[in-house]
Amino acid sequence: MIITRTPFRMSFFGGGTDYPGWYAEHGGAVLATSINKYCYITCRYLPPFFEHRHRIVHSLIENVQSINEIKHPAVRGILGWTGCERGLEIHHDGDLPARSGLGSSSSFTVGLLHALAALEGRYASKEYLASTAIHIEQNVLGENVGSQDQVSAAYGGFNLIEFHRNGGFSTSPVVLRQERLDEFQSHLMLCFTGFSRIASEVAKSQIENLHQRQAQLHRMREMVDEAIAILQSETIAIDEIGKLLHESWLCKRALSDKVSTSEIDHLYQEAIKAGAIGGKIMGAGGGGFLMLFAKPENHDAVRKRLSHLIHVPFKFDEGGSRIVMYQPNGLN
Incomplete structure (x- = not known):
């Protein structure tokens, strides 16, 4: 076996x-x-x-x-x-x-x-x-x-x-200082929206739009390097990662009308109102897990605002x- x-x-x-x-x-x-x-x-x-x-x-x-x-x-x-x-x-x-x-x-x-x-x-x-x-x-x-x-x-x-x-x-x-990695992880939250979807079907709509969304995709590629630079910096506040995640989410939503739904948009806005700085729906979109970035002192408020969702603790x-x-x- x-x-x-x-x-x-x-x-x-x-x-x-x-x-x-x-x-x-x-x-x-x-x-x-x-x-x-x-x-x-x-x-x-x-x-x-x-x-x-x-x-x-x-x-x-x-x-x-x-x-x-x-x-x-x-x-x-x-x-x-x-x-x-x-x-x-x-x-x-x-x-x-x-x-x-x-x-x-x-x-x-x-x-x-x-x-x-x-x-x-x-x-x-x-x-x-x-x-x-x-x-x-x-x-x-x-x-x-x-x-x-x-x-x-x-x-x-x-x-x-x-x-x-x-x-x-x-x-x-x-490669990060352990303190910075711990700080990054401490800001992350993961909650299950309750909506499941077939990733391949959502991704198909994105693939069909690739060449009509070149500006968004080039920007999303640039964000990878920017995020690493923020994480490796000793002077830039970790909150900048949250802001970058928010921008990335807006770019991702523009790839296809199937990436998000009115229900997901509502959940995301509620989290922002409760203190989240940024976040994104995981995977191709359309449902599944919502990842959020918020200061640790605001996590309880976000959980309370999204109390009907299942919150999943995790580590890298x-x-x-x-x-x-x-x-x-x-x-x-």
Whole structure:
């Protein structure tokens, strides 16, 4: 049995520039971190005593004879792409709901690729996990997704991720004084709007508008460097990050009319009235988690104003996808 633990991610700046249709021409970059909320994948070869060949347990329980019968698109796509021949039992558990804007789909893809490699006795590098997950989601499954979630899930940590015109990517850890990093984290809040959405559908509308929104996307790329400069400064107040997040949110809303909704706009305005300086809806938009930036002394007021939402405490995570149990022959 193999169990992998793969983190979800929180993206701050540069989202939208990680779509291949954009960075193949202009390049792109995001500032993002993994957080201490995880996707767990349990995987083992299924003993030959059952009527079914594969058992997939997620929001549904699927007992099937062939890969083509599997309803879960990522499982079906990954097993088909890897050419898996033996029967498998796969269980998925997550700390946070799916379709919530924290990269859960890519964490699942990276985690399952990691588990399958381990089950076969193969070492899977971070680069392999990220690049293969990007290929699976964008080319095998044909989803309208960017390339940052897969990298954050595989590598983990607080990183500048750059996307190159040749299709490659590179990651650079953001080097900060610990006091500054702690100050940054202490200003962040995360709450669940209760609205779920299909990220690929929201992203499709953004992709269709890429070349009509060049000014916004170039500005969003510039904000990545500005944010790093603020965080690394010893003289600039951390509040400037909140103001930059607010500007980024306005740019992101301009990418598509599906990024936000009247309900999300209302929640955001209520948070601002209660003392938040900035924030953004996570992921492609349309629902999921709302990240807010506010002075710690204003957090109680923001929570009270948004008391009907679920508030989720979190911390930055330093590690990417990990194997937390490795017993490849333990239950055969």
